[in-house]
Amino acid sequence: METNEAAIARPAKRLIDQALIPLFGLTLFTSAGLLFWIQPLFAKMALPLLGGAPAVWNTAMMFFQGTLLLGYGYVHFVNLKLPPKWQVFLHLFIVAIALYSLPVAVQEGYDPGDAPVAGLVILFAMSIGLPFFAVSATAPLLQRWFARSGHRHAEDPYFLYGASNLGSILALLAFPFFLEPNLDLREQAIAWSAGVIVLLLLIALCTLLPGGKSASYCRPQPRAVTAHPGARNIWRERGLWIAFSFAPSSLLLGVTQHISTDVAAVPLLWVIPLTLYLLSFVVVFAQRPILPHEWVIRLQPYFLVLALVGVLFQGNSIWLSASVHLTILFLLALSCHGELVKHRPDVNRLTEFYLCMSVGGLLGGAFNVLAAPLLFDGIYEYGLAVVVAVALRPGVWGGSLRKYSLDMGLPLAILVLALTIHNLDLPPGLAEFKGYARVALFCVIGILVFGFKERPLRFALGIGAALAFFATTSTSGDFLSQSRSFFGVYRVKTSDDGLARQLYHGTTMHGAQLLAKPMALEPVSYYSRQGPLGQAFETIRGRRPDLRVGLVGLGVGASLCYSKPADQWTIFELDPLIVKIARDDNYFTFLRDCDRGKATNFLVGDARLQLNNVPSSSFDLMVLDAYSSDAVPLHLLTREALTLYRTKLAPGGILMFHVSNRYLHLDRVLSALVDDASMSALLLEHKPGADAPKHATASHWIAVAEQESDISALKNLGKWRSLEPSSLRPWTDGYSNIIRVLR
Secondary structure (H helix, E strand, O other): OOOHHHHHHHHHHHHHHHHHHHHHHHHHHHHHHHHHHHHHHHHHHOHHHHOOOHHHHHHHHHHHHHHHHHHHHHHHHHHHHOOHHHHHHHHHHHHHHHHHHOOOOOOOOOOOOOOHHHHHHHHHHHHHHHHHHHHHOHHHHHHHHHHOOOOOOOOOOOHHHHHHHHHHHHHHHHHHHHHHHHOOHHHHHHHHHHHHHHHHHHHHHHHHOOOOOHHHHOOOOOOOOOOOOOHHHHHHHHHHHHHHHHHHHHHHHHHHHHHHHHHOOOOOOOHHHHHHHHHHHHHHHOOOOOOOHHHHHHHHHHHHHHHHHHHHHOOOOHHHHHHHHHHHHHHHHHHHHHHHHHOOOOHHHHHHHHHHHHHHHHHHHHHHHHHHHHHOOOOHHHHHHHHHHHHOOOOOOOOOHHHHHHHHHHHHHHHHHHHHHHOOOOOHHHHHHHHHHHHHHHHHHHHHHHOOOOOHHHHHHHHHHHHHHHHHHOHHHOOOEEEEEOOEEEEEEEOOOOOEEEEEEOOEEEEEEEOOHHHOOOOOEOOOOOOHHHHHHHHHHOOOOOOEEEEEOOOOOHHHHHOOOOOEEEEEEOOHHHHHHHOOOOOOOHHHHHOOOOOEEEEEOOHHHHHOOOOOOOEEEEEEOOOOOOOOOHHHOOHHHHHHHHHHEEEEEEEEEEOOOOOEOHHHHHHHHHHHHOOEEEEEEEOOOOOOOOOEOOEEEEEEEOOHHHOHHHHHOOOOEEOOOOOOOOOEOOEOOHHHHEO
16 A cells, blocks of 8 residues: 555655756756856957957857866766766855856956967966856756656756757847847846856756755666677767767858858857857757758758859848858758767766767867968868768768779869869850859759769768869959968959959958059058048148157058158057068058158057057057958947047047948947047048049048047048937947947
């Protein structure tokens, strides 16, 4: 006969079982949300040290992936070496210790110096390493604990990983659209610290809920014994887990960098690929995926070939181009992560599985951030990641040496044949159809490659051949030189009319020089004499013939054409590669021919850090030309930055801000800052007139000075007007709101 205690215990156990998944899900959701909140939060805290560049975000992601690996390694170690009771005590202790380093803040006085990647990683480790480590280890540890709970889903707890990624997505979207516009960095740091305390309480509750005793809760449940795979099979499994994680991780960074470099560095556009990457985890780890993995694999070849056609016809459409690349990312992330789920092990090896996943993610990040800039002068790692991801699709890998030879040889033969046909000289009357012939060849390649879909290696190399054909025959890639640094890809090209040489950083032109000798030293693009910068030099030279000029942002050096023999110029440039390009007489000669006084001082590094070492009142004119790029260094547009600039400005001096930008209303930001500082400002939205030299372009500049009388003479030279009042809250090092200034 059933005792009263047993009768009472059964409903209690059912209640606990019903509460277990929501509790563990909430804890994992909170943990993942905290992880993805702190990543953009702390990256923004560190922004003044390195400036804005896609590679800064990539390096930050690499650090977080590395710390995630350490966290997963710790979980795997304690799972093997410590009894469950001690696992609970140890992890609660580590999370509690991490509270002592909160709220998070950048370590003061640390300068990354000449090694920005290593410097940024060290800075992050010193400032946030322990809290991030503690939070990152929570997800796999909790899933392992859930596997010991005796719950009916305990033998397959991987669905909880998908739930945790929902927290990641929510935090990722909340940061730019809710947290950043409403809270400054200090307030966010305090709120994040409160979140860690909540997480600590939730972890404790997870260990205590079943029966109120963590030790009994964590006791392993009896389970069926499965055959242990041999050593060879174990390493094969580990290799697959790493590969299935490596490819999407590299692909994520490659797509983000490619869109920022070759499509458009639209602010916040990086949120979309990362969201799709995380969403793929949510889909494939769900207990009932809305997109079954078999469908994804079956449809993958069709969508990939269609995406290749989309690449061909994307033209100048930013959103069509971005959509094509984002589709490729999501499709391949779904297939690789779906294979991860398909090959997931028994729960006894759960921590090993997540450790290998973390290794793959870290290797993908390291390849893109560390190796690719050294190996490639373009974003070629993107295409390589596509090929690797496609090769990992299930299919026929076995066969004879002949079949493997065909896997390698057929795609190569198709590429060579297509390039040979494309490079044939057409008769004079048919030359205009060269572009149509290229399209036809590309479509033929796509059809042939589609026939390779049953052989993963052959199909992957066929996709690679199609991408190589597109890149090799692309007329838009007709550059004189292409080089790459930590801060992006730079291309030098001759203008379409053949009259000028231009420097591009991604899709943004950063200066030009006319080729004809009489006009070669005439400043053009944004810097023409008829434009705002020329008028500013004319105005201030009327008061001070010999100038001390500070230039933030070198470009190709066109501004130096305003120099006189007795001038003293100090140039602040973040990227050493820009200085190297501007000094290369094969492309641009402004530095050689316009530096008439030979009194130019180059300070390479972050402008704010370098300005701290410059004496007060050093400049009569400061030209701040670091904002035209679509990845704007926000730390150069804050209250603290403006305060620094004005201390370096001599009495009666002028600050000239170049605010031409395709995506941001930077004039609104400066209006709020100028009003906050009680300074005076004028704006000129310049369009070149009929008398302007060739390749003089439209530009927007703002002149700022202590007194209105210092800049009032500009009104006699052009249509300068006062800035419109701004309702923006002044940006500071701790607060900015990019959403409110999007065009």
